[in-house]
Amino acid sequence: MKFCLKITLPSLLIVLSYLFLSGKKSIADTATTVSAEDVWGFYGHQKINRLAVFTLPKGMFGFYKKHIEYITEHAVDPDKRRYAIEAEAPRHYIDIDHYHHDSLTPFEYVPRRWDKATEKFTKDTLQAYGIVPWHVEVMQRRLTYAFKDKDFNKILKVSAEIGHYIGDASVPLHTTENYNGQLTGQKGIHGFWESRIPELFSKEYDFFVGQASYIEKPLDYIWDVVESSHSAVDSVLGFEKNLNNSFPADRKYAFDNRGNRTIKTYSRDYSKEYQIMLDGMIERRMRSSVVSVGSFWYTCWMNAGQPNLTELSKKELSEEEKKEQEVLDKAYQKGKIKGREHQH
Numbered sequence: 423m424k425f426c427l428k429i430t431l432p433s434l435l436i437v438l439s440y441l442f443l444s445g446k447k448s449i450a451d452t453a454t455t456v457s458a459e460d461v462w463g464f465y466g467h468q469k470i471n472r473l474a475v476f477t478l479p480k481g482m483f484g485f486y487k488k489h490i491e492y493i494t495e496h497a498v499d500p501d502k503r504r505y506a507i508e509a510e511a512p513r514h515y516i517d518i519d520h521y522h523h524d525s526l527t528p529f530e531y532v533p534r535r536w537d538k539a540t541e542k543f544t545k546d547t548l549q550a551y552g553i554v555p556w557h558v559e560v561m562q563r564r565l566t567y568a569f570k571d572k573d574f575n576k577i578l579k580v581s582a583e584i585g586h587y588i589g590d591a592s593v594p595l596h597t598t599e600n601y602n603g604q605l606t607g608q609k610g611i612h613g614f615w616e617s618r619i620p621e622l623f624s625k626e627y628d629f630f631v632g633q634a635s636y637i638e639k640p641l642d643y644i645w646d647v648v649e650s651s652h653s654a655v656d657s658v659l660g661f662e663k664n665l666n667n668s669f670p671a672d673r674k675y676a677f678d679n680r681g682n683r684t685i686k687t688y689s690r691d692y693s694k695e696y697q698i699m700l701d702g703m704i705e706r707r708m709r710s711s712v713v714s715v716g717s718f719w720y721t722c723w724m725n726a727g728q729p730n731l732t733e734l735s736k737k738e739l740s741e742e743e744k745k746e747q748e749v750l751d752k753a754y755q756k757g758k759i760k761g762r763e764h765q766h
């Protein structure tokens with residue numbers, strides 16, 4: 423969800439003190455700076471991973487349920503990694519509308535297979551405009567191997583992380599160059615759609631989504647997810663534009679207390695109107711994410727020969743694994759994203 427509008431405390435304080443000291447409430451100028459700090463926010467990603475556990479069949483459910491806290495907590499590691507590693511950012515999105523040619527749609531023009539796509543566009547171009555569907559495929563292979571090797575730590579780690587990337591692929595604004603409304607004067611919409619609205623309203627969503635199912639063609643499946651996300655981009659942007667034009671400007675934003683912080687965000691009334699206009703879109707995208715995540719886990723387990731997960735025992739983290747987690751957490755604390763800012 424991305425998708426990270428992670429604001430560090432110092433930068434937030436600078437913005438807020440400027441606002442208050444200068445006596446200006448230049449809301450439009452600052453909306454993008456402080457609109458969302460948790461981004462599917464952290465909230466959405468964690469919720470999706472957590473709920474996906476309940477889609478699993480008998481042979482998997484016990485193991486995942488037992489480790490549901492890990493699966494939930496580490497749903498956001500890939501976003502944290504964006505603060506540590508340059509190559510991480512493009513794994514979270516694909517600007518599919520960058521690609522067009524004559525009368526072909528981007529989905530007709532871009533080959534679904536990585537090798538064919540690199541032949542046509544080069545790796546550098548693909549990296550520049552995002553690689554989320556192909557990265558899900560990489561993670562799917564990794565998870566299958568983790569199951570085959572009965573590698574307890576890897577199964578949990580890769581399960582948590584593939585859930586994140588599938589969640590990102592399900593977000594319309596992760597599939598467009600106009601990912602934060604920056605090209606249409608709607609800066610801040612990324613966090614608004616994937617963070618603010620779910621935080622306010624997802625308690626009312628229906629998350630009984632049924633069972634995970636086996637995916638015959640994982641690469642096609644994740645491309646279909648991207649395609650369906652992308653088909654919603656016009657609505658996501660268009661509805662907000664209309665709402666912005668009809669809603670009283672002085673009621674669009676509000677200040678919200680989060681612990682000892684105050685952040686500027688879209689007001690509850692404005693959010694509610696947008697949620698009504700979207701007519702259940704975010705709920706549908708979240709629900710389909712949950713099923714997709716469960717189905718990928720299930721498919722990897724099946725393809726690995728349905729290993730008995732009750733036999734697995736936890737391994738101590740290796741020095742290398744500990745170091746990796748440490749680097750990740752430290753870089754995240756420092757709060758400087760390498761690569762695109764407004765994407766998860």
Ligand SMILES: [Zn+2]
Nearest residue numbers: 424425514766
């Ligand atoms: Zn992300």
